[in-house]
Amino acid sequence: MYKEICNKYAPTKDNLIYILHDIQDTHPQHYISEEAVEVVSEYLKVPANHIFGVLTFYSMYSTKPRGTNIIRLCESPPCYIKGSDNILRKLKTMLSVNVGETTKDGAFTLELAACLGVCGNAPVMMVNDDVYGDLTEEKIEEIIGKIRGGN
Amino acid sequence: MAKTVNVWLDGHHVEVPDTMTIIEAADKYGVHIPRLCYHPDLPPTANCGVCVVEVSGNPTPKRACCTPVAEGMKITTNSNKLRSYRKTLTEMILSHHDVKCPTCSANNKCELQSLANNLGVNPDALPNIMPNTPIDDSSLSIVRDVTKCIACGRCVTVCNEVQTVYALTFSDRGIHAHIDTAFSNGIANSPCVNCGQCTVYCPTGALRERNDLDGVWEAILDPTKHVVVQEAPAIRVSLAEEFGMELGTVTAKKMYAALRKIGFDAIMDTNFTADLTILEEGTECVTKLKSGSKRPLITSCSPGWIKFMETYYPDLADCVSTAKSPMSMFGVLAKTYYTQEHGLDPANIVSVAIMPCTAKKFEAARPELRDSGYQDTDFVLTTREFIRMIKEAGIDFKEIKEEDADEGMSFYTGAGTIFGATGGVMEAAIRSAYTLVTGEELEAIDIMAVRGLKGVKEATIPVPGFGDLRVVVAHGLSNARIVMDKIREGLATTGESPWHFVEIMACPGGCVGGGGQPYGNNMAMRARRGEGLYKEDRNLPIRKSHHNPEVTRIYERFLGSPNSPLAVKLLHTHYFERSVNTGQIIKEATHKHH
Numbered sequence A: 001m002y003k004e005i006c007n008k009y010a011p012t013k014d015n016l017i018y019i020l021h022d023i024q025d026t027h028p029q030h031y032i033s034e035e036a037v038e039v040v041s042e043y044l045k046v047p048a049n050h051i052f053g054v055l056t057f058y059s060m061y062s063t064k065p066r067g068t069n070i071i072r073l074c075e076s077p078p079c080y081i082k083g084s085d086n087i088l089r090k091l092k093t094m095l096s097v098n099v100g101e102t103t104k105d106g107a108f109t110l111e112l113a114a115c116l117g118v119c120g121n122a123p124v125m126m127v128n129d130d131v132y133g134d135l136t137e138e139k140i141e142e143i144i145g146k147i148r149g150g151n
Numbered sequence B: 001m002a003k004t005v006n007v008w009l010d011g012h013h014v015e016v017p018d019t020m021t022i023i024e025a026a027d028k029y030g031v032h033i034p035r036l037c038y039h040p041d042l043p044p045t046a047n048c049g050v051c052v053v054e055v056s057g058n059p060t061p062k063r064a065c066c067t068p069v070a071e072g073m074k075i076t077t078n079s080n081k082l083r084s085y086r087k088t089l090t091e092m093i094l095s096h097h098d099v100k101c102p103t104c105s106a107n108n109k110c111e112l113q114s115l116a117n118n119l120g121v122n123p124d125a126l127p128n129i130m131p132n133t134p135i136d137d138s139s140l141s142i143v144r145d146v147t148k149c150i151a152c153g154r155c156v157t158v159c160n161e162v163q164t165v166y167a168l169t170f171s172d173r174g175i176h177a178h179i180d181t182a183f184s185n186g187i188a189n190s191p192c193v194n195c196g197q198c199t200v201y202c203p204t205g206a207l208r209e210r211n212d213l214d215g216v217w218e219a220i221l222d223p224t225k226h227v228v229v230q231e232a233p234a235i236r237v238s239l240a241e242e243f244g245m246e247l248g249t250v251t252a253k254k255m256y257a258a259l260r261k262i263g264f265d266a267i268m269d270t271n272f273t274a275d276l277t278i279l280e281e282g283t284e285c286v287t288k289l290k291s292g293s294k295r296p297l298i299t300s301c302s303p304g305w306i307k308f309m310e311t312y313y314p315d316l317a318d319c320v321s322t323a324k325s326p327m328s329m330f331g332v333l334a335k336t337y338y339t340q341e342h343g344l345d346p347a348n349i350v351s352v353a354i355m356p357c358t359a360k361k362f363e364a365a366r367p368e369l370r371d372s373g374y375q376d377t378d379f380v381l382t383t384r385e386f387i388r389m390i391k392e393a394g395i396d397f398k399e400i401k402e403e404d405a406d407e408g409m410s411f412y413t414g415a416g417t418i419f420g421a422t423g424g425v426m427e428a429a430i431r432s433a434y435t436l437v438t439g440e441e442l443e444a445i446d447i448m449a450v451r452g453l454k455g456v457k458e459a460t461i462p463v464p465g466f467g468d469l470r471v472v473v474a475h476g477l478s479n480a481r482i483v484m485d486k487i488r489e490g491l492a493t494t495g496e497s498p499w500h501f502v503e504i505m506a507c508p509g510g511c512v513g514g515g516g517q518p519y520g521n522n523m524a525m526r527a528r529r530g531e532g533l534y535k536e537d538r539n540l541p542i543r544k545s546h547h548n549p550e551v552t553r554i555y556e557r558f559l560g561s562p563n564s565p566l567a568v569k570l571l572h573t574h575y576f577e578r579s580v581n582t583g584q585i586i587k588e589a590t591h592k593h594h
């Protein structure tokens, strides 16, 4: 299946990040496995160590399996001033995970992100493609509950 | 064309080519700019920021290692502002560093240690927030300790650009940036070929060889064991510099004396089996030439090169000489010929090799190298480990009285000794192959075209009765790639290799530049050590391997003739194909002939 994704792109090095995106987006666990890297490495003739370097350089890529829903809490100063550390604590206890980890049921992965560009509504987080602003601990319970219920 | 520009270094006017960086210009004129990541042999990574200088017309300091000089530039290398900047940077590095210098393998050789010392840094200026990353000791050759890493990036440049092995990479970024192998699988599960070049260029103790000293001491101190030692050609020119003598001095006889004092039971020499290799490999080459084969013969003594070939060029494995390396030939003979001659039980022999090389540790452990019925070579120590051993034994190496090696597998010719420099195996082989083909002696035996540090060296030698013998020498694996790609292309297009005989060494400069050599092993030092070997060659009474009387003797008393069935059984080997991702064996690439 990784080979099929590769085949959609010309085998040039510039396509590396697009191919990696595609692989991550189509994977049910939103990550790029070692096996995937080996296929891309062979396709683009780019050594695996180099691809690993790229994967770990950009925070948007993951080399570990992730949950169905990805929570990315903004860790930039404006959000911090508005109490993002309390929100982080709330998320950690509610989901029983640390940053970078996935809940046991595979439903959520908790990550931190650089500025999400909506500082006016700090503290802010994204769950998948949706932005949630003006967060409070109550709002967190509500949002997580809703996503859990909806699944 | 480079233009000459006028530059003022701390007020002194100098003229330098405009292709130079500020740090190169300063080094040329003896002005020392503190630095950490820059190394003169490597392209700058510009990662550390320690080399900052003030440049006229620029409000902020510039990094001297990556800023080119320009006409009229006024450079200040020392000011209070720069000093405080450098200090802070060094303090930040020390804040996530496991500072335990007295027990660190890099102690006294460490560039971070000396920088911190020179700058008068306060080690406790910042709280220590060292990440607790485990040591990667998965490899038989290389140990990686991220807690000593300053993320200078030299190893990444060396592994990817100089050696094109692609084992090491930067991982993460910013303050979390560190060196890793793909998917953190560890060196042993990467394409690493164990060349050790990363360990000689690492400015700190973050990359080093696996330490095998304990096992060797144990064997020496065990009265039931008979410990036989061999030393590679390059060792005899790499000790002097560490003991206050001139770089590149040949100290073979002091080396033997030190080994005897340490307690080894039999002091032999790898140079003997280097000569033997010439007979085995030379005969193989001549047989191939006479058969009219269009495929080349490629040398096999460098274990970093062999693993590289198995990983990236397994389709050409049949072109690589089946001859074992001189170390492995010695290993197998120590537990067969030597024990037979001396009435010893091979089970009690411990065979130790002192090598300029980290990859030899991997080679010694190869399961196929057990043709004596035992592991042929029990322990490999690098030059650095051997130096520690000399110091641990309290030997005053500079003053120790010269002694001879023990008789037998220690006698060597000038051809054997030049194995330690790039081009040396080729030169030694030509000196003997000429005779094997023509029955005559080659007169002009100094083959200058294959000497020196040029990355790829070609030569054509007219051989009566054969024609022009085309040879090529490459050292450093990026150069090996150039040669191998041309061979692959030649075979695919015209069906013919551009060369008959090919020498490849994994390390730039050959073994004198090996990954187990003393720290600070730069190209200029490698050249000096190489010159030391050529000088020894000139001064030795016999300079051709086929005139080594002990080689003649071993064929008469034991092996029969070169490439005889017994010689093939004991002295030749076969190769594998390996994964480019994990370095693990996929399948056999060639078969062992019995």
Ligand code: SF4
Residues within 6 Å of the ligand: B097, B098, B099, B100, B101, B102, B104, B105, B106, B107, B108, B110, B111, B112, B113, B148, B204, B205, B206
């Ligand atoms: S790497 Fe250098 S500074 Fe660090 S502990 Fe070793 S000798 Fe000391």
Ligand code: SF4
Residues within 6 Å of the ligand: B142, B158, B159, B163, B165, B166, B167, B168, B191, B192, B193, B194, B195, B196, B197, B198, B199
């Ligand atoms: S030993 Fe050689 S191949 Fe292995 S990581 Fe170091 S430089 Fe790369």
Ligand code: SF4
Residues within 6 Å of the ligand: B148, B149, B150, B151, B152, B153, B154, B155, B156, B179, B198, B201, B202, B203, B204, B206, B207
């Ligand atoms: S391991 Fe050594 S050479 Fe590599 S980045 Fe760290 S300090 Fe530099």
Ligand code: FES
Residues within 6 Å of the ligand: B034, B035, B036, B037, B038, B045, B046, B047, B048, B049, B050, B051, B052, B063, B064, B065, B066
């Ligand atoms: S020496 Fe110039 S940035 Fe490190």
